Amino acid sequence: MKQQLIQDQRQILMPLLVQQMEILTLPLPELREKLREEAEKNPLIKLENPVPEGGKWRLKRQSFLTAPDFVFENAADTKGLLDHLREQIHFAGWSEREEEIAMLLLTSLDTNGFLRQDVKDLIQGTDYTLEEVEQIRQKIMRLDPEGLASRGVHEFLVFQAEETFGPESLEARLLKEVPDLLEKRLYSHIRKYYKLSEENLQKVLENLAELKPVPVTGWGESAMTIIPEAFVDVEGDKISIRLNEYYIPDVRLDQYYLSLAENEKLSREDKKFLKNNLNSAKTLIENLESRKEIVYRVIHALVEYQKDFFIKGARYQKPLRLRDIAEELGIHESTVSRVVKDKYIQVQGKVIPLKQFFSASVKNVSQEDVSTKSIHDMIRQIVAQEDKADPLSDEQIVSILENKGIKVSRRTVAKYRGILGIPPAHARREYR
Structure with missing residues (x-):
């Protein structure tokens, strides 16, 4: 009973x-x-x-105060996805050139938010390089919604797995190393190759099933209401x-x-x-x-x-x-x-x-946690204030950060610089 x-x-x-x-x-x-x-x-x-x-x-x-005008039922109560992305780019302090490249990429996406066009064709007649366009594409993928400008479903799935479960997670490794076995559902081969129990593999497959197949639907129409x-x-x-x-x-x-x-x-x-x-x-x-x-x-x-x-x-x-x-x-x-x-x-x-207010951390010299996003902002400001005729090397940026109480390696600075779409010193030099 x-x-x-x-x-x-x-x-x-x-x-x-x-x-x-x-x-x-x-x-x-x-x-x-x-x-x-x-x-x-x-x-x-x-x-x-x-x-x-x-x-x-x-x-x-x-x-509670009086409602702002734009939230009432009228034509102003929605914000286009492109406007939303522009706001994020502006808020992050991208340079004018970076914004131009971003708009070139964003206006070239298909209805699912993928970048199918050949970048060489896109930049024809411009002075943009393949390297800097790729850097901006990587930055766009980390805006909201995540994964925009992915090359296709596979890259988007790998990106989500790395962001959600970690670059070295089993979810990410399976997508990168044996996508054909996953597609054909040859799970016994996967279990044997990675020495997994049936329970562990089932959990990984459940995690993969939660990933989105496309970044957005209806891009270029009314793709998103913010x-x-x-x-x-x-x-x-x-x-x-x-x-x-x-x-x-x-x-x-x-x-x-x-x-x-x-x-x-x-x-x-x-x-x-x-x-x-x-x-x-x-x-x-x-x-x-x-x-x-x-x-x-x-x-x-x-x-x-x-x-x-x-x-x-x-x-x-x-x-x-x-x-x-x-x-x-x-x-x-x-x-x-x-x-x-x-x-x-x-x-x-x-x-x-x-989600923008959540981030990982590193330790400063006083062993206090410092947000990686705040370090990104520091690096952006350091580069913005450098002598363009003699730009700072990654080692010099490391020293400047250390003087501010932030101790990171040269490799970390190079990684963050790449995320921000900032070229290496030699590519930033302006000849007078």
């Missing part, structure tokens, strides 16, 4: 938990579409445009956060069908139908309230941790892991991952992916 009760509870809870996780994962444009679909199939759900006065839900540390989850306002050393509650309609219970459910003349089948839909509607409302609270808590913790970034600039970004935020809030790391996935905040007019 007890076992049956537990099983019944699981059957009830599982759909609720699945919906809760789904709603938490969905970015705002997809969430709005989800609510419209729910309202179409459930007569107890009534959608109303939100009133721009804050609403009843709020946290003590949060104040709506910020929250607005972060910075005035001096004060930072305020406002959730974007005005893009999503309010979900309410339809009073007509509520009263109808009390009608004793209804058949048992009709009453059951209304009761089931009432429970579904209440669950949806609860899950939406839960989403608001969790999203706000994560963004608030992230902003608090990266306060120097918002006040002083990108070079002050600290290293941060999903686990750090999860431990701070007492929630599971996978929950933080769902909040961060495909979500954005608007900071001083710029829309920034939440």
Whole structure:
């Protein structure tokens, strides 16, 4: 009897938990579409445009102001993917030449976001070199959405595996070393070659199945809608956060069908139908309230941790892991991952992916963690200020960083320089 009760509870809870996780994962444009679909199939759900006065839900540390104009239902509530990429490039401080090359590549992508054209043909008639174009392509692949300008499905899959599981992970190695065996599903050969147990191989295959086949769909049309989850306002050393509650309609219970459910003349089948839909509607409302609270808590913790970034600039970004935020809030790391996935905040007019605030770290001379992204910014500024007639070598950049308290190897500087699309010293020299 007890076992049956537990099983019944699981059957009830599982759909609720699945919906809760789904709603938490969905970015705002997809969430709005989800609510419209729910309202179409459930007569107890009534959608109303939100009133721009804050609403009843709020946290003590949060104040709601009048909704910004562009989040209302009009032609200005969407941002094209190309504009979104331009903002990221501008925010990262790319040079004018780098931006020109980036636009050349981005406007040459196919509908899935792949670069199929021969670069030699693209740069014909320009003074761009194959080397610098490739450097920019690699940088574009690390923008949001990741993997744009990949050469095809295989390169995109390898890129995702390396970024998600690590360059030396088994997932990445299989894609690079035995793609033909994976494609033909010769799993026994893979197990034998890599000496894997059936359980280990199954886990790797499950991880690979989660990778996206293409960076985007519909590139060049309406490939992506970017709506910020929250607005972060910075005035001096004060930072305020406002959730974007005005893009999503309010979900309410339809009073007509509520009263109808009390009608004793209804058949048992009709009453059951209304009761089931009432429970579904209440669950949806609860899950939406839960989403608001969790999203706000994560963004608030992230902003608090990266306060120097918002006040002083990108070079002050600290290293941060999903686990750090999860431990701070007492929630599971996978929950933080769902909040961060495909979500954005608007900071001083710029829309920034939440995942941009997470990065690995290196130790400075005081054995303190320093974000690799802040080191990227330092290298970019060092090169921007160098004598163009006598550009700095990687060894000289190492010395300058060491004077700033950052101890990294020449190889690391060369790697970061490549990620930033900065050519080596000899290629940066300008003759007068």
